[in-house]
Amino acid sequence: MKMSNVRKRKIAGWLFAAPWLVGMVLLFSQSLYSLIRYSFTKLTFDSVSGYTFAPLGNLFDNYKEAFMVDTIFPQRLITSLGEMLYRIPVILVFSLFIAIVLNQDFKGRGLARGVFFLPIILSSGVVSSIIKTALTSMSLGTDSSTNIFSPTVLTNALLEYGMPDKLVYTISGMISDVSDLIWSSGVPILIFLMGLLTIPTTYYEVAKVEGATGWEAFWKVTFPVISPYILVNLIYTCIDGFVSFDNSVMQYIMDVAYDNVKYSLSSAMALSYFVIIIVILVAVILLTSLFIPYGIKLGRKKEGN
């Protein structure tokens, strides 16, 4: 029996996803189960069996402690969400801008692309850790002039001119984050560039014949075609930011587990954070889908016709 193309594509899709699914079932599910178990019990260490799970007075005691007793976790959660609100648009706009620049025909384009993709190449654990340590020591350097991202002078100047404190500290916070933003933009640039390369040059030729300016061509041609990639990047940037080791919530969860040896509480925090991220991602996907003409939807419509 001959397999239909649709069926073949479905099987190919499953095959592509298989390594991830197998990994998820074999590795992640076990950890997720442990995480859930830890969070609903009190894990203690002892010299008899190594560790025991004591039942809690109230099943949600660890969650109550995370949100109602611990003053730091909710505070860091809010701060982290607030930071994401400005980081994500900045990373997306910056990445799109750089991708458009890198898509132009100019001498040394290969080198320029290489420079912006360095964060991806170097983001493997050890190299990334060495570079980030170097950047940190630079910013804590003995000579403040060695910190190229130090906003102290600008902050002082803006404060002297009477600008509102909150605005000044938001700006200086963004400047301090420049290196982080560049670091986080490597993959989004690559995804945008891939999207830009899929746009046939004929679209621009038609736009030009119709008398569209460059600005109009961007909004009428480039933006609609790459908008699905914006959604992909949005999701990627959200996850990357939320689960980064530099994220203050992640840091705190690890501190509670490793330094304070409170694994049950830390698990409750981690699981809550996981659920919050999922909720945010679903909301982001639903909201952006309303405004983005997503390719698959158009395709399905065609199939139905």
Next chain:
Amino acid sequence: MKKRIISVLSLALCLCMLMSFAGCGGGGNSAGKVGDLVLEDTAQEKLFESARGTTITHIVEGEPNDYTKTILAELEQRYGIKVKFMKMGYSEYTSKIAQMVATGSPPDTAVMTDALALNYIYANIAQPLNDYMDLEDKYWDKDILAQFTVDGKIYGVNTGDVDTFFIYYNKTLFEENNIEDPYTLYKNGEWTFDKLREIAKKATLYEDDNKTVKCHGFATWYREVFVLANGGNIIGLNTDTGMYESVVSDKKTVTGLNMIKNLAMDGSFDPAIAGYAEFPKREVAMLCERPANVVGNYDLYNTMDDEIGVVPLPKGPDADKAYAASNMIVNYVPVNAKNPVGGMAWNYYWLRRETEGYIQKDAAAVARIGKMMNEEHYGIINGYLDEATKISSKLDSLMGWSNYSASFWGGLVNDGKSAEEVVATMDNTLKSALERTIGK
């Protein structure tokens, strides 16, 4: 006749000498040769007999250096114990130790800092060591043991390293500005909190505009230093209940907190300046630091043209004796360690070798100590450590302290609030953090 008497007397003397030499081997304190060392047997060592022929596991960051290898060989020769190293970095160790305890595969000895102490003790990561110790042994530092004792149980032992804070001052700068010499004041018994404050003010130098500070009188990153020097603490062990409690509102603590606040309010201390980078540039006149950092990390003795002076911290006005404010790193034996006796044997032998100064036979160590400081400073530091009671803080091991510390210290040194005011607002937070840390 006279010659005969002399020869008989000489023979008798020789015999006595020979007998006395022979007697050395059979006395209470016998000597054992280890490598090129001769070590007295101690009662503590008898407790390690059961570990003969065993192997211990010990965490090490990289490859063991020559000094460690020497100790390994000596440990095997003396106690018949072999050592197997687990190689891992500090952050990997802290993130894995609980799992290792849970699965019964921890190392037989590991390090614990003040910042981890309460967590490891109350979470059952560290085990009591009393059964493996002869508490009368002279090598165990009673001050350090006391800082890691809860309810009579000792959880950490000294390693030979103590990071006590001293005040390093720019002697040349002091002389140029006719400022009294702190060490002379110390020797004369005039070195007090008030005197330090007065001198810090004098040593704070301004540009020609009389506004811009070009040299701050005092700098430190460790803000609890005066609390400890005053015999206080922010959280302390109640010896009656055997429990840690917040003692932040004690008079000794409040006085110590006000001292650092006053230095900041005088303009002598800028909270944003840790001082190690500014001290060599004459931007800080007195730096309160630990010798290990001054020598090891910053190498100030070799990089400064100016002459350096060193003086202990002044005894606080409420202190009953001299307290040496320190950061402590101890060795402990994790719960479920397979060979706790062997682990303690390693801890003891390492400590003994450090304490007895045999480290100086190691070429690298000699170079390090040679660079460390001149003989006079070495004497000042050791003299002070002999007479003062070492004291440390467990504040950094409180849950969430890294987050609370900014508002606690910021209120004092940035906003100029009085210690009483800051203490009043932080007392409940500290109590809650402490309760959650120790799980009571």
